[in-house]
Amino acid sequence: MxxxxxxxxxxxxxxxxxxxxxxxxxxxxxxxxxxxxxxxxxxxxxxxxxxxxxxxxxxxxxxxxxxxxxxxxxxxxxxxxxxxxxxxxxxxxxxxxxxxxxxxxxxxxxxxxxxxxxxxxxxxxxxxxxxxxxxxxxQLRQAVAVSLCMVAFVQFINKKKLAAFFIVFIATGFHSSAIFSLAIFYLIRVIEKRDGKPISIKESIYASLILIFGIFVILEFVKYGVFSHLGLIRLQEKFAIYQSDEVYGSSLFTAGIVAYPIGLFILLQYRKLAINNANIWYSLAWSGAILWCFLGPCLRMIAILIRFEHYLLIFFPFVIGIYSFSFKGKKEYKFSWLLIFLFSCTFMVRIAISPEHQIWINNYxxxxxxxxxxxxxxxxxxxxxxxxxxxxxxxxxxxx
Incomplete structure (x- = not known):
């Protein structure tokens, strides 16, 4: 093995x-x-x-x-x-x-x-x-959806908006969660109006609170069967199944929770860099990653909500990769590679200590x-x- x-x-x-x-x-x-x-x-x-x-x-x-x-x-x-x-x-x-x-x-x-x-x-x-x-x-279905949405984000930034919306439509054909990409499109528009600068920390917190409120409204809808009354029976059933799933929710209290504050600390070091660079993609990656830091713990409380986490988490590697080569030589922006290593490893630790994952971890x-x-x-x-x-x-x- x-x-x-x-x-x-x-x-x-x-x-x-x-x-x-x-x-x-x-x-x-x-x-x-x-x-x-x-x-x-x-x-x-x-x-x-x-x-x-x-x-x-x-x-x-x-x-x-x-x-x-x-x-x-x-x-x-x-x-x-x-x-x-x-x-x-x-x-x-x-x-x-x-x-x-x-x-x-x-x-x-x-x-x-x-x-x-x-x-x-x-x-x-x-x-x-x-x-x-x-x-x-x-998660093959959502993997394709997230990959396609990354293509859509680049197209949207390059002013090919019709193509971007069409790609997201195709992505929803693989996983319904791709509809979350419309919120990323809005985020891109906000950054464009700021001349390529990222959203502020205060705005990130406000946006996270609004989304968290929306999440709890949805959960109440599930509790009282609102989606069924609207004819969305399949969606109601899916939410109901995942809402009672304690396996995923419990991972919030494992070593994986450490990833959020570490990720936040890393990103705060580079906020000034993102502002000075004023590049739409850089700022989008930073803004998406910072939203993940605030929203992630809440999304991880309910299994089905973890699906939306991927559309923000996927930006983190691009933030670190782009920044580390684009600003090489500036001592004040040098990464603590140990910190990045610890951040990345928390995701593997989360999987490694999960009882469900042991069978394919030990026998890959x-x-x-x-x-x-x-x-x-x-x-x-x-x-x-x-x-x-x-x-x-x-x-x-x-x-x-």
Missing amino acids: ISALWFIPLIVFILLLSDIFFKGNRWKSIFLFFILFLVWGGNELNGADWLNYSKEYERLTDIRSIFEVGALGQFEWLFSILLWMFSSLKIPYLGFVAFIGLINTSCLMWVMGKLKIENRGQVLAMLFLIEGWTLYHE QNTFLGYLFGLPEDDMNKRQEIICNHLSEVGNNFCE
Whole structure:
């Protein structure tokens, strides 16, 4: 068995090395693309979400019409259609996962290219530590939605607003939470009116309080079944299921909570830098990350709200990566790399100490890496049995 606790640091180390060994962005991008696609594209049997995805994959085989898929699919319409297309063509489930990995990797590398980021390995290494597992390894639907929204944000900044809105529409076809991107569009407009300067700390707190109030209003709606009365039965059911989920909510009290104050401390050091630079993307990344610091603890209290956290957290690697190479040589802005390391590691610690994650942490399996290096791998049915037994033992009824 291979432990993810040594595999993930190894991948991070390889990503960091790319900034040393590749001077030009072209070959560096090709190398980074290959590494990320190898990892995410071969990630067929890790996490728990794949159990539902693969089950739906088999069920959709018998559906003959694309219109039936939209009506009968258990997931968002575009994700269900993709599942059906691959399933009806008799392509193994791995092929579908690899295609999702291709979309995610392509979107991230496109963003890197448009932003002309030089130390892409550093940015992607931090992104891999923070979001590489919980988002890109397991939550395939939302991973595509977040990746597409990052493309949309760049397009919106580049004044291609129609394209940006269309991309967000496509993203909602993978995960409904992509609608949150409209709030990011508004944030971009605010920054543009400020001539590229980020929002203030006071505004960040006010915005967070408004959003928190909105969150509790939604939870009250769920409590009294308001969404059902409005005809949004599926949304009501989803909120109700996640609202009672204590597994995710309890992670608020684990070591992961330390990430928020550490992240806030790091960002405060660079507020002046963001103001002086007055670049819309830099300011957006900083503003999005600072909102995550204030909103994150509240969002993490309810499982379904964690989904919205990704649209803010994804900015953090870009803040650190862009700032650290754009202002090299200015001693007053040099990063405390130990602090950044601790910040990044809190996300892995949060996963490592979670009872639910132990089965795929201690026995990590990647189909592509298995093919390349001859590593042992369980078949899908055996893996499902092992995971479901483990989840049941730790009191999680995910498989029921």
